[in-house]
Amino acid sequence: MSPTSPAPVLSVRDLSVSFSAGDAAGTAEAGRVVDSVGFDLAPGRVLAVVGESGSGKSVTAMSVLGLLPDSATVTGSVRLEGRELIGAPAAELRAVRGGRIGTVFQEPMSAFDPVYTIGQQIAEAIRVHRPGVRGRALRDRVHELLRSVGLPEAHRIAASHPHELSGGQLQRSMIAMAISCDPVAIIADEPTTALDVTVQAGILDLLRALRDERGTAILLITHDMGVVADLADDVLVMRRGEALESGPVADVFDRPRSDYTRGLLAAVPTLTELSETDAPAGQQPVQKTPAAPVSAPVPAPAPAAEPEPEPTVVLDGASVVFRRRGAAVHAVSEVGFTIGRGEVVGLVGESGSGKSTIGRALVGLVPISAGRATVGGVELGRAGRRERRRVRSRIGYVFQDPASSLNPRNTVGTSIAEPLALHTGDSPAARAARARELLEQVQLPPEFADRYPHELSGGQRQRVAIARALALEPELLIADEPTSALDVSVQASVLELLERLQARHGFACLFISHDLAVVRRLADRVVVLQAGRVVEQGPAAEVLAAPAQPYTRRLLAAAPVADPAAQALRRAQWRELEAVAE
Structure with missing residues (x-):
């Protein structure tokens, strides 16, 4: 860290996590699942932790919040604004969760309680950390938060139950809850998985605005390398609980040091056509059946020729x-x-x-x-x-x-x-x-x-x-x-x-x-x-x-690519197309 760099809001050093046999965390087997991981999360920056399932990404994030089960043994150091969180009293950890650190989960439909309205649940999160905010002030704060995350119909959203909203609306509502108490950091665990590309682009723009306008530090957990290229400033690559490499996003994408990182990047499908040289090593490219004409539902047979088979x-x-x-x-x-x-x-x-x-x-x-x-x-x-x-x-x-x-x-x-x-x-x-x-x-x-x-x-x-x-x-x-x-x-x-x-x-x-x-x-x-x-x-x-068609062009522009420089250009193109569509 240079002399002019701001102090990190979150510092993790030599973090290790082990589970005893028969743990309740759903791990594949007992033993150490995070091994001596360390990183710094700076204000106004996004650190992406990437790796396959079982690499320890989410376990690392949950250990920061003290949300692992009793079968977990956590060692090392996790310091938030200079305060040690490992071994901290339960009351202090509760104050951190939703207070100094906001959380955005992968599946908001399961993260929200289906019985209560969105407004009631955001209000509850505020009351826990700011008990003095009540009545009209609390309701106004909920509506203000919903509008700030791009939901102009704040009254309707607040009065809706989770099943009455789309996936994008739910995720924006989850982000509104995460920022309700002005956290210094947000942990976003797969925040765009299974979202449409246009909805995903809007969520990424919202997280980017939180980083740039509020100076919020964001710990992004993801397996989507296109999302990393679009949003992250820094990258930490994990495999089987170990940190393989880290650095600025452009450096890791352009010059990956480990074979594992190169493999992750090579596995990302692209919007360019696969050629014979793009086929996996040792395999021939799959030969596709020629496409049937699409000008009419059932092509008419040509004279003096065998009729084409009826489509399936x-x-x-x-x-x-x-x-x-x-x-x-x-x-x-x-x-x-x-x-x-x-x-x-x-x-x-x-x-x-x-x-x-x-x-x-x-x-x-x-x-x-x-x-x-x-x-x-x-x-x-x-x-x-x-x-x-x-x-x-x-x-x-x-x-x-x-x-x-x-x-x-x-x-x-x-x-x-x-x-x-x-x-x-x-x-x-x-x-x-x-x-x-x-x-x-x-x-x-x-x-x-x-x-x-x-x-x-x-x-x-x-x-x-x-x-x-x-x-x-x-x-x-x-x-x-x-x-x-x-x-x-x-x-x-x-x-x-x-x-x-x-x-x-x-x-x-x-x-x-x-x-x-x-x-x-x-x-x-x-x-x-x-x-x-x-x-x-x-x-x-x-x-x-x-x-x-303009709609198809918007879909294509919203799809992130695993190249930070190219993705910056695509992001600008998507914003232009969105502005025209509006």
Whole structure:
């Protein structure tokens, strides 16, 4: 630290954390999970702590706040504004949490209490640390905080329960709570995971404003290298509890010293087309099926030529309307596109654009209100119950969060074999054998069939979910945000797996995602949704390289890239496009 540098608000030295056997922290095994980590957090700067799941990022952050379970042993030094926090009395730590250090959690829907309104919960946080603020002054303070984080309808937001708000509104409300008592530091633990790119860009701009305008120090925990490039000033790279390297963000990105850091950066998907030289070492690039024409839902056969095979999926003027409190809500309006056999179509758009509704409509979970939806030659609106059941048996579905989509009481083998039990007359022995075969196809040991979901990592659970989706050899695979919450290296391996399986089995795939770089890597064509309508569609290489519509350009500009210099230019472009849109 130079003589003119401000003193750090938080200094961590030789921090080590160990868990005893049978701990309640959910760690994979007992033992030391953080080993002699140290860093300084300066006012007005963002320090990003990066690394894969299990690297010790969140444990390090929770040890600062004294939130680890009794089974944890913490040694070293954590000093906040010169005061030692390790071993500090419980009352002092309670004053620090939410007072001098604010916290922004990864999933605000679970962090907020569903029973109370947003305003009540922010007010409670203020009362704990500033008991003298009451009545009208307290209510005005809550509204002021909500407006300061970009929520102009402060009265409505304050009166809303968590389930009544969008993900971006919830995260902004969480930040309002974090800054309610003017903290000197904020710990932001994966604050943008699973958010749309435009919502994510707004949250990052808000955190940047807190840093620049208030001088708040921010400890950012993340696995998203694009977010690091966009927001961080400094980086600390962790692996298996150890600090591998640290330094200014530009230095670490341009000249990484460790092979691990180079691997993290190389695993980040980009918006540029993969060439043969971009394929993983020792592998040939996956050959894609040529994209089907998109000018009409069903291409007409050319004269004197064999007719083209009917697409696996045809949506022609399809609409989905929900009834809420007597009012009609048009979730999807007159959508039309096709998915050919062996083709991957990426479906992108912001939250509420209708992406997941289309996926659920294709599997028959929500009815088509108007237009036509055909899967495998069967028009869903006219099919009887038995025929719809048969169609569902030809569709595999991979959800965003395998932890919630896999039954925790069932073994992995039972979960994978469940579609076989529902749709075939196979014997239990045959189903078990098929489950083990599918585990091998997704590159997991067959012995995992006897394990339970909680015994697997996030990436392993998602592979199990893919295996289950492939159990009936589907004609169509619907993948709804299957990699959004995964580490970049795990995400890369899951995407590679999907590519290999799709090339092997030839199923059509609807890939729903807000990550445009992932869509660029995997999809043949892309369909862009805005407010339930298709605004643009075409070959992924063309649409994502030179979009024709302003909305698509905004989505692309909002997607962060793992290059600090390039990201600064993209951020300026996004702000210009947002200003025009407003």
